[in-house]
Amino acid sequence: MNLKYKVVSVITFLLISLSVGTSILNYTKSLEETENQLKNSSLPLSIDNIYTEIQKNIIEPNLISSMMASNTFLKDWIINEEDNVEKIKRYLETIKNKYSMFNTFLVSHKSQNYYSSKGFLEKVNIENPNNKWYFDFKGKQNHREINLDFNKFMDSSMIMFINYKIFDDDFNYLGATGIAIKTSYVNDMLKFFRKNYNFNVYFVNKFGRVVLSENGINRLKNINDINELKTKSDEIFSKNSKTIEYTKEDKKFMLNSKYIKELDLYLIVEAKIEKFTQEVKNTFLINLFSSLAVTMVVIWIILLTIRTYNKKLEDLAHNDSLTGLPNRRSFNSNFEKSLHMFKRKKSNKAIIFFDIDNFKKINDTHGHLVGDKVLIRVAQILRNDLRKTDDVSRWGGEEFAILLNDISLDDVTTFAIKLKNNIEEDELLKHYTKDCVTASFGVTLFKNKDTTDSIVKRVDDALYEAKNSGKNQVKIC
Numbered sequence: 276m277n278l279k280y281k282v283v284s285v286i287t288f289l290l291i292s293l294s295v296g297t298s299i300l301n302y303t304k305s306l307e308e309t310e311n312q313l314k315n316s317s318l319p320l321s322i323d324n325i326y327t328e329i330q331k332n333i334i335e336p337n338l339i340s341s342m343m344a345s346n347t348f349l350k351d352w353i354i355n356e357e358d359n360v361e362k363i364k365r366y367l368e369t370i371k372n373k374y375s376m377f378n379t380f381l382v383s384h385k386s387q388n389y390y391s392s393k394g395f396l397e398k399v400n401i402e403n404p405n406n407k408w409y410f411d412f413k414g415k416q417n418h419r420e421i422n423l424d425f426n427k428f429m430d431s432s433m434i435m436f437i438n439y440k441i442f443d444d445d446f447n448y449l450g451a452t453g454i455a456i457k458t459s460y461v462n463d464m465l466k467f468f469r470k471n472y473n474f475n476v477y478f479v480n481k482f483g484r485v486v487l488s489e490n491g492i493n494r495l496k497n498i499n500d501i502n503e504l505k506t507k508s509d510e511i512f513s514k515n516s517k518t519i520e521y522t523k524e525d526k527k528f529m530l531n532s533k534y535i536k537e538l539d540l541y542l543i544v545e546a547k548i549e550k551f552t553q554e555v556k557n558t559f560l561i562n563l564f565s566s567l568a569v570t571m572v573v574i575w576i577i578l579l580t581i582r583t584y585n586k587k588l589e590d591l592a593h594n595d596s597l598t599g600l601p602n603r604r605s606f607n608s609n610f611e612k613s614l615h616m617f618k619r620k621k622s623n624k625a626i627i628f629f630d631i632d633n634f635k636k637i638n639d640t641h642g643h644l645v646g647d648k649v650l651i652r653v654a655q656i657l658r659n660d661l662r663k664t665d666d667v668s669r670w671g672g673e674e675f676a677i678l679l680n681d682i683s684l685d686d687v688t689t690f691a692i693k694l695k696n697n698i699e700e701d702e703l704l705k706h707y708t709k710d711c712v713t714a715s716f717g718v719t720l721f722k723n724k725d726t727t728d729s730i731v732k733r734v735d736d737a738l739y740e741a742k743n744s745g746k747n748q749v750k751i752c
Contacts, residue, residue: 282581326542328464367379368392379453412438421539422539423435423487437454475544597650626719628677628737628738629674629738630742641707715741733752
């Protein structure tokens with residue numbers, strides 16, 4: 276392989292390795308940072324925000340329920356005026372409208388009647404599954420509870436009930452009262468976190484059953500249906516918030532859980548890691564392709580530069596920088612080939628050496644700049660007189676060599692004389708030197724037993740004979 280291509284290959288390998296290596300390193304680092312941020316910041320912060328939002332939506336209704344349970348009017352009504360249903364209806368309706376609650380209710384222990392802002396609804400019965408909440412609540416020691424349930428008299432959607440027990444002045448149990456809040460705000464909140472933060476948020480009870488989730492999104496019924504989560508139930512149902520990593524359907528997830536005491540439920544915030552790392556992957560691919568594109572451009576520039584300089588070096592190696600003619604080295608290569616062809620085909624070949632007469636005097640009289648102009652002009656005249664099949668070079672200094680193919684002695688002599696006359700008669704050369712520029716020529720034909728050295732010696736001898744015979748003439752040897 277050519278050295279320049281080896282160099283370009285090594286540079287290409289190094290640049291591509293650097294580009295790919297840097298991109299992969301940055302990608303790995305960004306991926307790790309994204310996962311750490313998700314685990315240590317985004318998930319815990321989101322779960323705290325949701326918890327705060329829920330608390331904010333529970334505090335006011337909780338105070339209203341507490342106020343209702345301690346209201347003397349309501350207590351007196353249960354004890355003395357329960358048959359006046361219109362009165363309790365107006366009271367519950369007033370509370371509902373004043374505080375913009377979804378509904379308000381009251382269950383009398385004495386009559387077992389269930390009232391709302393619409394009036395009497397039904398008699399609660401321990402055998403009725405829909406009334407089980409009341410009897411369970413009555414049997415508890417807590418004076419307050421919050422639960423999520425459905426009520427056919429109020430709405431088909433899930434409702435949050437905040438229940439308070441009612442006691443008389445002697446602490447005798449009178450019944451239960453409270454408010455009902457639609458959980459649509461919860462659904463909107465869950466939707467907001469899914470769309471804006473890519474989090475799947477839902478609530479589960481202590482048995483893992485999904486009690487509340489965004490409508491139409493979460494198909495999971497119980498987190499224990501996921502085998503990997505089933506084994507981590509102790510961590511999920513801890514009272515302290517924890518982040519858990521697990522795999523589901525070959526996809527990596529992170530899950531953070533937090534116990535909400537007010538609801539006796541666990542808030543679950545789940546993140547599909549792929550959604551958070553996708554942007555990192557996209558950035559990695561963009562950076563990778565961009566760096567490779569830049570690398571290719573750099574390589575192309577390097578290759579172009581190497582080719583340009585290589586061409587210049589080749590030109591310098593084979594051509595004379597002043598005249599633009601091939602140099603002696605290039606001429607010798609063609610000379611050897613030509614001699615080889617001559618011995619095979621026996622076609623006539625000739626060589627001419629000519630030397631500009633008194634060139635040192637031109638340099639000494641007019642300066643080297645004029646001397647260079649003379650050499651350049653002579654090279655131009657030489658090129659104009661040559662055939663396409665002939666080779667020429669600046670042999671050295673003011674000496675030139677011409678290799679002519681398929682030519683007779685008479686023709687080569689005629690060519691040499693013509694070239695001599697063209698140099699002598701050239702007006703531009705006369706302008707440079709204020710006099711005629713002449714040249715002496717040595718001519719010889721190739722012979723059967725010739726070598727390059729014997730031919731050069733013979734033509735050199737002819738050139739010296741021309742010089743010694745008065746210059747500006749052609750000698751044949």
